[in-house]
Amino acid sequence: MTDDPGDPAAGDDADASPDSPDAADDADADPDSPDADELSLDRFHEALEAEERPVATASEVARRLGTTQATARDALAALVDRGDVDRLDVESDPVVFYPTDWGRLATRERVVAFPDRREIVVDRPTQFTRARLSQFAHLVDTTGTDPGTRGYLYRIRQEDVWAAPFDDADGLISSLRSVLPRRFDHLEEWIRDQWRRAHRFRLYTHEDGYVVLQAASESLMGNVADQHLADDHLRAPISETEAWVNEDAVAGVKRALYDAGYPVEDERDLDVGDPVDVDLTTDLRSYQETWVETFLDARSGVYVGPPGSGKTVAAIATIAAVGGETLILVPSRELAGQWREELLDHSTIDPADIGLYHGGQKEIRPVTIATYQIAGMDRHRALFDSRKWGLICFDECHHVTAPVYSRTAELQSKHRLGLSATPVRETGSEEEIYTLIGRPIGADWDELFEAGFVQEPEVEIRYVPWRDELAQNEYASADGRERRRLAAENPAKIEEIRYLLAAHRDKKALVFIEFLDQGEAIADALGVPFISGETPHYERAELFRRFREEGDEPSADADRDDVDTLVVSRVGDEGIDLPNAELAIVASGLGGSRRQGSQRAGRTMRPTGSALVYVLATRGSSEEEFAQRQMRHLARKGIRVRETNVAE
Ligand SMILES: Nc1ncnc2c1ncn2[C@@H]1O[C@H](COP(=O)(O)OP(=O)(O)OP(=O)(O)O)[C@@H](O)[C@H]1O
Numbered sequence: 001m002t003d004d005p006g007d008p009a010a011g012d013d014a015d016a017s018p019d020s021p022d023a024a025d026d027a028d029a030d031p032d033s034p035d036a037d038e039l040s041l042d043r044f045h046e047a048l049e050a051e052e053r054p055v056a057t058a059s060e061v062a063r064r065l066g067t068t069q070a071t072a073r074d075a076l077a078a079l080v081d082r083g084d085v086d087r088l089d090v091e092s093d094p095v096v097f098y099p100t101d102w103g104r105l106a107t108r109e110r111v112v113a114f115p116d117r118r119e120i121v122v123d124r125p126t127q128f129t130r131a132r133l134s135q136f137a138h139l140v141d142t143t144g145t146d147p148g149t150r151g152y153l154y155r156i157r158q159e160d161v162w163a164a165p166f167d168d169a170d171g172l173i174s175s176l177r178s179v180l181p182r183r184f185d186h187l188e189e190w191i192r193d194q195w196r197r198a199h200r201f202r203l204y205t206h207e208d209g210y211v212v213l214q215a216a217s218e219s220l221m222g223n224v225a226d227q228h229l230a231d232d233h234l235r236a237p238i239s240e241t242e243a244w245v246n247e248d249a250v251a252g253v254k255r256a257l258y259d260a261g262y263p264v265e266d267e268r269d270l271d272v273g274d275p276v277d278v279d280l281t282t283d284l285r286s287y288q289e290t291w292v293e294t295f296l297d298a299r300s301g302v303y304v305g306p307p308g309s310g311k312t313v314a315a316i317a318t319i320a321a322v323g324g325e326t327l328i329l330v331p332s333r334e335l336a337g338q339w340r341e342e343l344l345d346h347s348t349i350d351p352a353d354i355g356l357y358h359g360g361q362k363e364i365r366p367v368t369i370a371t372y373q374i375a376g377m378d379r380h381r382a383l384f385d386s387r388k389w390g391l392i393c394f395d396e397c398h399h400v401t402a403p404v405y406s407r408t409a410e411l412q413s414k415h416r417l418g419l420s421a422t423p424v425r426e427t428g429s430e431e432e433i434y435t436l437i438g439r440p441i442g443a444d445w446d447e448l449f450e451a452g453f454v455q456e457p458e459v460e461i462r463y464v465p466w467r468d469e470l471a472q473n474e475y476a477s478a479d480g481r482e483r484r485r486l487a488a489e490n491p492a493k494i495e496e497i498r499y500l501l502a503a504h505r506d507k508k509a510l511v512f513i514e515f516l517d518q519g520e521a522i523a524d525a526l527g528v529p530f531i532s533g534e535t536p537h538y539e540r541a542e543l544f545r546r547f548r549e550e551g552d553e554p555s556a557d558a559d560r561d562d563v564d565t566l567v568v569s570r571v572g573d574e575g576i577d578l579p580n581a582e583l584a585i586v587a588s589g590l591g592g593s594r595r596q597g598s599q600r601a602g603r604t605m606r607p608t609g610s611a612l613v614y615v616l617a618t619r620g621s622s623e624e625e626f627a628q629r630q631m632r633h634l635a636r637k638g639i640r641v642r643e644t645n646v647a648e
Pocket residue numbers: 282283284285288305306307308309310311312313314421
């Protein structure tokens with residue numbers, strides 16, 4: 001539809017319609033329908049769908065049903081009475097309503113589509129639905145912690161369609177229809193349009209050896225390519241739809257057309273260099289096999305999986321399968337050494353075939369492991385030019401820096417593989433990764449945790465009630481910073497900390513607080529040291545030393561001077577290195593940034609030991625929301641978050 005090359009921004013327009021008013025078109029709300037007194041649950045669902053929100057106010061429902069607000073309110077009240085709908089009073093906002101069974105434990109899957117936003121919300125999705133959705137949409141968020149009741153929010157972006165693993169748009173559309181409750185014509189049209197865009201340009205190798213850019217039509221070549229490519233990208237036209245690409249401009253061409261909304265299919269013939277004889281000696285897990293197969297089909301891609309999920313082993317399998325010369329790029333010299341060990345552990349590679357290329361050692365071998373730093377330097381250009389790489393592997397690929405990007409982008413390599421533990425879309429360099437390496441290939445993180453392939457760090461939010469009405473009233477009548485302080489210092493938290501420490505008697509624990517008074521109160525109540533900005537440096541260092549000291553039973557021996565629990569204020573928060581902390585209790589500080597939230601949690605989540613993080617949030621205060629937001633962020637990183645209500 002918007003294939004019109006005269007309007008290269010057409011795709012962007014299509015993309016810029018999240019708030020378009022035609023949302024109402026998707027509502028089947030019929031203004032001539034009987035009274036809204038008879039509002040059925042189904043009609044309420046339709047109103048929600050039309051609103052594109054999971055909850056709605058009475059006036060929104062009224063608008064959708066074409067009645068007055070009072071009538072809608074009464075009708076909603078009737079649904080509430082029947083138990084079909086729940087209401088939620090949000091402080092200072094109008095009351096919102098949502099279907100009761102959304103909050104209830106049930107086994108039924110429910111898929112709700114918000115076509116204009118191109119979002120799909122699925123409650124309790126089946127594995128089938130999740131597998132289907134992951135082909136053409138990406139997971140934005142999950143709510144709840146129990147996989148059986150969890151809600152999933154998916155969004156379909158341009159690049160999801162561009163990278164969807166189907167032979168044609170029909171395949172993609174039929175997969176979409178298999179999960180959605182009904183057809184959405186607009187959405188399907190948009191998907192078809194995106195699909196077409198991704199199949200308009202291709203690069204191939206001419207029989208005389210040079211690279212050709214081919215457009216699907218003369219006008220595409222004339223308008224899109226001419227407008228978006230730089231003068232030095234193309235050498236000469238070959239025909240109305242084809243042009244000879246400058247040898248060192250291939251990456252530039254791909255990038256420019258991607259930016260213009262026309263990703264290029266790369267069908268060049270590329271060499272794999274000399275054969276490398278490597279066999280894998282470890283049996284792959286089935287998800288690793290899928291990764292490798294998917295990669296080999298596409299010849300490019302990024303394995304995305306949580307730390308320890310076996311990306312390196314899958315990469316070694318890929319090296320063996322490609323069987324050509326391989327360049328592995330890593331962020332540090334230590335990692336280069338580790339890679340060498342892993343190659344030797346998991347394959348039959350001859351140690352003489354592995355070369356390390358970094359500040360200390362400069363060997364180029366059939367399998368060469370180099371640091372990104374060296375790879376970005378001009379004077380090491382020989383590293384790249386001396387071989388015909390069959391495979392380039394970018395470990396921790398979100399570390400790829402601009403100079404490396406431009407250097408390696410020019411490199412001819414038949415296969416490009418990235419490895420990342422950070423979902424690619426969170427790296428901020430998604431486009432680079434996509435154009436330089438390829439699309440994400442990943443397993444369902446939940447499944448990896450559930451199957452026990454990956455050790456699961458645990459974060460638990462504990463909602464702590466107010467100790468009494470007095471405290472609660474004080475909070476209600478305060479405002480601003482004072483309010484936040486009262487929620488932070490909720491005295492009931494002290495008992496909760498005492499309980500948690502007792503429950504994990506044998507663990508080294510850190511308690512993080514934001515306000516000094518609270519730190520002192522907790523330290524006093526528990527009889528443990530408190531480290532704040534006022535603690536002299538030597539004293540601080542000494543306490544940290546004693547905390548690091550290990551004993552088999554830390555609290556059993558009164559003669560030893562090791563410390564098992566420390567209360568730490570924000571100063572102690574960044575840059576302290578206490579690798580033996582096994583338990584972290586975040587007692588306050590929830591107003592902080594998202595970064596801080598992950599840092600606190602991250603501190604105890606070392607590869608060794610199973611650290612637990614508890615976040616205490618005062619129930620019914622703004623801490624509740626903060627905790628949820630921060631934890632959602634962690635959850636998206638594959639960290640399992642649990643929520644518990646502390647009994648009053
Ligand atoms: N198929 C397999 N069979 C047995 N062990 C495996 C397999 N795959 C991976 N492992 C083991 O699991 C551990 C983690 O694997 P690997 O180093 O490949 O993970 P990773 O995802 O690269 O981790 P990180 O992100 O921390 O680098 C290693 O000890 C590895 O030997």
